[in-house]
Amino acid sequence: MAKRRLSKQQKTRIDDKHAQINRNAKAPGKPIAQPDDNNFGEEQNGLVISHYRAQADVECALSGDVIRCHLRANLPHIVTGDHVVWRRGLGEQANTGIVEAINQRTSELCRPDSYGKMKLVGANITRAIIVIAPEPEAHSNLIDRYIVVAEHLGLEVLLLVNKCDLLGDNNPTLDLLKKYQALGYRSLAISSKNNIGMDTLKQLLSDGCSIFVGQSGVGKSSIIQTLLPAEEIKIGELSDVARKGRHTTTHARLYHFPDGGNCIDSPGIREFGLWHLSPDDVLHGFSEFRPFIGLCKYRNCTHINDAHCAISKAAAAGDITPERYKSYTYIVQSLDEVTIQGERPQKQ
Ligand SMILES: Nc1nc2c(ncn2[C@@H]2O[C@H](COP(=O)(O)OP(=O)(O)OP(=O)(O)O)[C@@H](O)[C@H]2O)c(=O)[nH]1
Numbered sequence: 625m626a627k628r629r630l631s632k633q634q635k636t637r638i639d640d641k642h643a644q645i646n647r648n649a650k651a652p653g654k655p656i657a658q659p660d661d662n663n664f665g666e667e668q669n670g671l672v673i674s675h676y677r678a679q680a681d682v683e684c685a686l687s688g689d690v691i692r693c694h695l696r697a698n699l700p701h702i703v704t705g706d707h708v709v710w711r712r713g714l715g716e717q718a719n720t721g722i723v724e725a726i727n728q729r730t731s732e733l734c735r736p737d738s739y740g741k742m743k744l745v746g747a748n749i750t751r752a753i754i755v756i757a758p759e760p761e762a763h764s765n766l767i768d769r770y771i772v773v774a775e776h777l778g779l780e781v782l783l784l785v786n787k788c789d790l791l792g793d794n795n796p797t798l799d800l801l802k803k804y805q806a807l808g809y810r811s812l813a814i815s816s817k818n819n820i821g822m823d824t825l826k827q828l829l830s831d832g833c834s835i836f837v838g839q840s841g842v843g844k845s846s847i848i849q850t851l852l853p854a855e856e857i858k859i860g861e862l863s864d865v866a867r868k869g870r871h872t873t874t875h876a877r878l879y880h881f882p883d884g885g886n887c888i889d890s891p892g893i894r895e896f897g898l899w900h901l902s903p904d905d906v907l908h909g910f911s912e913f914r915p916f917i918g919l920c921k922y923r924n925c926t927h928i929n930d931a932h933c934a935i936s937k938a939a940a941a942g943d944i945t946p947e948r949y950k951s952y953t954y955i956v957q958s959l960d961e962v963t964i965q966g967e968r969p970q971k972q
């Protein structure tokens with residue numbers, strides 16, 4: 625994945641798209657030919673497992689069947705993880721249905737597509753599993769970036785150390801772990817290869833809807849495969865596509881863990897980033913900074929080398945660690961960089 629600095633024009637386009645997504649959630653869409661109401665049964669609840677341009681696979685809340693549904697015109701943009709009201713086709717049409725309404729979402733995850741346009745990739749996610757490993761080495765700034773987005777979306781964070789079979793006694797990953805534990809983040813060390821800690825992980829994931837994020841090679845595919853033995857091939861397919869960089873062709877899919885809880889996965893979701901966040905969002909994403917927010921002398925304080933800044937004073941006094949403060953400044957200064965799907969990393 626390449627990091628590149630967005631031009632003003634591209635940033636405007638992303639902002640416009642985000643505004644459009646918000647408008648779509650409220651405003652009517654283009655009129656399309658409507659199916660005959662008499663051909664469908666009672667309204668019922670469902671869960672969007674996957675969605676395509678004009679259709680969605682909806683799981684019936686009662687039977688668990690997954691039905692390919694058309695979408696009622698004027699419906700806001702639908703996305704994997706949406707809770708919907710739908711009606712099943714009658715008679716010979718029982719294997720189809722129509723989505724009538726989308727219930728309010730508790731969270732929305734967006735990301736830019738290959739053209740830099742923002743699109744929704746998942747809804748109602750409750751938990752971000754940030755996967756790190758002794759190899760490739762974990763960097764706290766990357767962890768902080770994931771945490772900031774998770775905090776912004778109101779997600780629970782689980783810092784998952786995979787490959788614990790490679791941890792010696794003095795591995796730097798253990799120090800990292802302690803640092804985030806001290807900040808109040810839950811963590812767990814596992815080895816998907818040696819099946820260590822997997823039962824505890826299953827328990828932690830047994831409610832809500834999780835997504836797995838983290839740098840390439842930490843073992844996200846391996847972990848998901850272990851948790852979803854029946855879905856092995858499909859996960860593998862997604863992973864292969866990710867490696868070839870053809871992300872736009874894949875759809876986010878919702879999976880049920882056998883022991884409870886859901887997971888939404890796609891290469892696009894695994895690479896979640898700081899799309900659209902303002903410097904203020906980033907500030908609030910550093911949870912230990914919050915007691916000092918609003919105490920700076922100047923209202924337009926950027927908290928980076930500003931005079932009379934309560935945040936930098938807290939860092940100097942040791943109430944905020946130098947690493948986290950540095951991480952904050954680094955993230956704010958790189959907010960206009962974005963990872964575009966399908967691009968290869970550029971040499972620095
Ligand atoms: N030693 C050890 N190796 C592991 C473990 N889990 C995964 N691996 C290895 O780590 C490598 C990367 O695993 P993947 O599951 O492909 O990692 P990923 O995070 O999905 O990578 P991307 O698909 O590139 O994002 C593979 O060679 C795995 O066999 C583990 O618990 N211990």
Ligand SMILES: [Zn+2]
Pocket residue numbers: 920925926927928930932933934935936
């Ligand atoms: Zn300040």
